Amino acid sequence: MSDVRGGDGVRTAMTPLIKAIGLEKTFRTRGRDVAAVADVSLEVARGEALGIVGESGCGKTTTARMLLRLEDPSAGKIIFDGTDITTLRGAALLKFRAQAQLVFQNPFDALNPRFSIRRALAEPLNNFGVPIREHADRIDAVLHRVRLTPPAAWLDRRPHELSGGQLQRVVLARALIPGPTLIVADEPVSMLDVSVRAGILNLLREARDALGLAAVYISHDLALIRYVCERTMVMYLGQVVEEGPTKELIANPAHPYTRALVAAVPVPHVAQDRAQLPIRGSLSDAAAIGGCAFRGRCPHAMKICIELAPTLRTITPTRRVACHLEGTMS
Ligand SMILES: Nc1ncnc2c1ncn2[C@@H]1O[C@H](COP(=O)(O)OP(=O)(O)OP(=O)(O)O)[C@@H](O)[C@H]1O
Ligand SMILES: [Mg+2]
Structure with a gap:
């Protein structure tokens, strides 16, 4: 062997x-x-x-x-x-x-x-x-x-x-x-x-x-x-919502859920967006049928988030995110 x-x-x-x-x-x-x-x-x-x-x-x-x-x-x-x-x-x-x-x-x-x-x-x-x-x-x-x-x-x-x-x-x-x-x-x-x-x-x-x-x-x-x-890789309710090089993902999270995670957890040497809403509600709140699974807890939820589940999309050669706001947040 x-x-x-x-x-x-x-x-x-x-x-x-x-x-x-x-x-x-x-x-x-x-x-x-x-x-x-x-x-x-x-x-x-x-x-x-x-x-x-x-x-x-x-x-x-x-x-x-x-x-x-x-x-x-x-x-x-x-x-x-x-x-x-x-x-x-x-x-x-x-x-x-x-x-x-x-x-x-x-x-x-x-x-x-x-x-x-x-x-x-x-x-x-x-x-x-x-x-x-x-x-x-x-x-x-x-x-x-x-x-x-x-x-x-x-x-x-x-x-x-x-x-x-x-x-x-x-x-x-x-x-x-x-x-x-x-x-x-x-x-x-x-x-x-x-x-x-x-x-x-x-x-x-x-x-x-x-x-x-x-x-x-x-x-x-x-x-x-x-x-x-x-x-x-960030998971939410059984799905990948974001993935990328760790330092980039923490410094500049693209998904609202990742943003909330980063804001909620002290990470040494990373400037944190204290204004970001903390994670609220529970998993069951988000167990929506259809649409984005995170929409019930998302501070940015839009009409399309109720209608259509976002798929994981490539936003840079090394990063993927599943969010309708994808690419619009900085
Ligand atoms: N053997 C099982 N039978 C039934 N449900 C299960 C089983 N294992 C996991 N689950 C359910 O699947 C979901 C995911 O569980 P899992 O243990 O993978 O989560 P996790 O992300 O590892 O959580 P934690 O951070 O608490 O360890 C939960 O709702 C859990 O209750
Ligand atoms: Mg576990």
Whole structure:
């Protein structure tokens, strides 16, 4: 399985490692359909980090789980490294799983409390069929990568002997040890003490740079996204409403929802438009049938916003926005 560690230091910025086209997911619960993801298309290249932001319930985690094939899309397609993986099963799906790893949000329940660190790290190697003779070296190397050194001092410890930050290093090591080319981190530091968050984010960035990984970060925290992601996608009610280079998007948001997000969240070193209306109302206010999903909360809503749902349009070569005001705001 050593071939799964692809792309050391190789940047192929133009070719996406993962590409999603028109992803949709509808859950049926208690006889009711919940459209968690209505229309998401995205691309991430090797060595690139894409941030996904948006308020609670907008479909970020569901999108991530579909990208990792932990959830089957209701519609749409996922292309990974040139192969359609939307309906992979069996051995091919297992091979994909080694290449596309999730960093769990909560280190306090991501690890089996009865397992030593050695066993926690050997488990994915066993699952992916890595020969036992390779385990010790791979475990040693990954513990160095997450700076739990010397590795011998950590191998026999159990989760309860570690701090939250140390546990999250083990969680990261577990994601890295199969040799993935894609890492998806869903709120990777939100459960951690503020003092250790930057350390974990820096480790993730170092691993990404050293191994040429593609990364998807999901967070409510625009400051975090700005720190780690070159490109950002803003979701609202299961749809992409804006996408572009993170710094441009934060400095000059094109969608009224992005504007509200930027205004509501303190982002260091970014001048904020305090006059902008804060986000108001709730998701259910906006669950309008037809028209723009954001119109009920939008300070700029026009007649056309009731009649027609805006589609995602390219406004500059690197930016896309779904808004009828598109291009008219500055
Ligand atoms: N397994 C499921 N069954 C039914 N509904 C679900 C399921 N998973 C998610 N949902 C619903 O889909 C919508 C999107 O959920 P999702 O977890 O993707 O949002 P999120 O953006 O990750 O939110 P948060 O920021 O709170 O983590 C929500 O309305 C949620 O209740
Ligand atoms: Mg979530």
